[in-house]
Amino acid sequence: MTSLNAKIRDIISAYKLSDRQFAIKIGVTQSVIGSMFQKGTEPSSKVIRNTLTAFPEISADWFLRDSGEMLKSQSKEIERINSLLDTITTLQQAINAKSDTIAALNERIKQLENQLNK
Secondary structure (H helix, E strand, O other), X not given: OOOHHHHHHHHHHHOOOOHHHXXXXXXXXXXXXXXXXXXXXXXXXXXXXXXXXXXXXXXXXHHHHOXXXXXXXXXXXXXXXXXXXXXXXXXXXXXXXXXXXXXXXXXXXXXXXXXHHO
């Protein structure tokens, strides 16, 4: 499981912020962030809460539970893509079944034509 500090580093990096800019955005002093990284201490509940508030597009499941994608929109897009892939698979199966039926019917037509021509 990725540490919250590493997740915060990922957010800072993804948004191309300095530690100071990040601290200002979440409403804490730079020393809070600097100390957290230097000492390796986990962020306080205030830092966690303010991070999720300041970056509403960050998935709380990713941030807190290490589940899913960092950005909510990515998770929704992945779900949508998976749903579309399921639909495509179902449609392809239906097409294959119809093609098999058509082939069988064409074969039956040939057999009946051969019987009529005898």
